Amino acid sequence: MTGRVPVRELLGVREVAGGLLLVPPGVAGRAADELRLRWAGRELGRGRWEAVARGCSDVLVARRRSAGGGPPVLVKCPRTGEAVRALVRERDAVAVLGAQLAPSGLRELLPQTLDSRLGARPPVLVQGVLPGLPGDVLLARRPGLSAALTASAFAVLDEVRGATGGSSRDGRLVDGWLGHRLAVLSDRVRWCRGAEGTAGLLALRALLRSELTGRPVEVAWTHGDFTPGNLLVREPGPHPLADPSRTTGSPEITGVVDWADALADGPAVVDRASFALALGRLLDGRSWGAQTVQALRAGVLHRPETGGIPLSGALLAWLWHVSGNLEKSRRLARNRHWLREVLVPVLRELAGTAG
Incomplete structure (x- = not known):
């Protein structure tokens, strides 16, 4: 991610997932981002958005929980073609590296890809939420x-x-x-x-x-x-x-x-x-x-x-x-x-x- 969040904001953060600072969806603003979330929600099926991170990059990241319950997931919605290509690189790198690191146990430190629709409209990458x-x-x-x-x-x-x-x-x-x-x-x-x-x-x-x-x-x-x-x-x-x-x-x-x-x-x-x-x-x-x-x-x-x-x-x-x-x-x-x-x-x- 580009840019940094001021320390005074970091100190007050309560929702953190996947290395991102998350806020309630209503705080995110920006009509285009709300539309992306709506499109992505239709693609992913019933569920609810729990938190959103706009950040300073060209990827909108949100935490979502399915209607049937279960653990939340991170949904990454790229805003630009460059962001789509970056997520493709990330997805592929994690898959190859994860296979190499599996015997050492380090695979657990990598984000798990749960669903990849980066060639669809809208493009979406779904990952598991890592702790910490x-x-x-x-x-x-x-x-x-x-x-x-x-x-x-x-x-x-x-x-x-x-x-x-x-x-x-x-x-x-x-x-x-x-x-x-x-x-x-x-x-x-x-x-x-x-x-x-x-x-x-x-x-x-x-x-x-x-x-x-x-x-x-x-x-x-x-x-x-x-x-x-x-x-x-x-x-x-x-x-x-x-x-x-x-x-x-x-x-x-x-x-x-x-x-x-x-x-x-x-x-x-x-x-x-x-x-x-x-x-x-x-x-x-x-x-x-x-x-x-x-x-x-x-x-x-x-x-x-x-x-x-x-x-x-x-x-x-x-x-x-x-x-x-x-x-x-x-x-x-x-x-x-x-x-x-x-x-x-x-x-x-x-x-x-x-x-």
Whole structure:
């Protein structure tokens, strides 16, 4: 999902499911969304909408319960062709990855597809509701758990890497990682086709190819948007002595959602770097762009919770972030604030360094 929910709103949320903040249907507003829900309801049969999440993406998400009872489900209604394609990628990635992870037990962390009608009118994807609280909501309430949440999240990454990972020297993989994502920036953002933007993109490609080609690179199934907001967690209980600064245990990861940017043979470092950059945004209020510029100047991305992450990992995570969001929604290409805070500073820094 693009954008973030203000902390003051996160603190008051009561309805959470599948990594999304849900509100009663009547609060959702927007006539077009109400019509989508009506159409989807006719397709899915008798039941009732319990909550809706409009969010900032091009996918309308609602929780629904069938007339016959049973557990609620998440219904995803894409608003645009880009959103349909993103949900197709998510559905297919979860199916393939789930089969690979089944022996390890990690399959339980993935959303379960219950019904897929993404080629119909209206297009709809139905998933099971995973338990837990979104990690960004947890950190908004209890920022002191950032190190413990990071440890739990990285333990999941280690398990996925152990089940699906390996090492590669194939430069064609690197070209595949970069080519499409750089093209998305150039195609969708006019500034990237100007002199400064083009110079920045060329410098980014040259730097990453130099860092990643001709040496072993760890590859594995990568999520592509591995951030606290896409993790569901079971919150640890309070300390027996009622000390609010202490807890019993660490946050337990109960689900990982939003797999639209997943890749079977992606660079393993990208998920750790994405998590580190997202922590900086959540805890310090620093944009992905500002943090990536600092990493370029320091030669490394560093946070207390994550330790040092190679510059190539930070740049890959930034590239995954901006290209993935632009691919899901064309609106960001016209969002001057997002471009000014997240995209332009990094390419300007790269262009200046190359010059």
